[in-house]
Amino acid sequence: MTEAMRSDSETSGEGFAEACRRETGAAWDRACGHPFTLALGDGTLPQSAMADYLVQDYAFVGTLVSMVGFAVGRAPDIGAQARLSTFLAAVTSEENTYFQRSFEALQVPEGDRTAPALRAVTRDLIAAMEDAGARGSYGEILATLLPAEWIYLSWAEAQAAKAxxxxxxxxxxxxxVNADFRAFVLWLKVETDRAAAVASAAERQAMAERFARMVRLEVDFFDMFHPR
Incomplete structure (x- = not known):
C-alpha cells in the first residue's frame, strides 16, 4: 500500500484491511467466486478433484499452525494471544478430524495423506507462510493469515444456502461459515488494522504486499482443481 493509497483510505474512513482487499480487485473477486467453490457448493465437483484439493490443502496445515504460533508469540497482549490460540485449537481439532474422515470417505492413500507430492502452488503457499512466520512482524503475519481466512469465509457464505x-x-x-469463524475473521480484520496503525510506512507496505500475494496464491490454488 503506497502512502497515497493510505491517505485516500484514511480520508474515506476505510481501514487498512479493507483497502488491501480493494486493491486486489479482480483477483479477490475470482477467489471468492471461483468455479471450484461454486462446483463444491453445488456438489458437482468430481470426487477425484476434491480428494486432490484436500491432500494439497492438508499439506500446509502444519505450516499454518506454526505461522500462527509465531503470531501468538509476537502478539501485543494476552487478548490477542487468546484469540489466535482459540483459532489454533479449532484447526488442530475439529478441522483435522474433518480431514481424516474425508480422506477415509474419498479413499485417499495413506502416503498421500502424510507425504504427498506437492504441487508448485502448494509449495509457494508453504513458502509464503514460512517466511511470514520466520521473518515477518506480527502485522505481516496477520496480513498473511487474514486474506486466506477472509476468502474462505466469503466463498463459504456464498455457498451456505446450498445442499x-x-x-x-x-x-x-x-x-x-459458522458464527465462531465469522467472529474470528472480523477480529482478524480489526487486529490487522490495529497493527497497521502503529506500523512504519515500510512495514505497512510489507503487510500490503503479503496480503496481495496470498490472494493471488489462493486463486492459483483453486485453479489447480477447477481451471479457468
Missing part, C-alpha cells in the same frame, strides 16, 4: 450432499462438501462449507 451439496456429501459430507466432505457440506462440512467444509460449514467449517468456514
Amino acid at each position: 451439496p450432499g456429501a459430507f466432505y462438501f457440506q462440512e467444509w462449507i460449514d467449517l468456514h
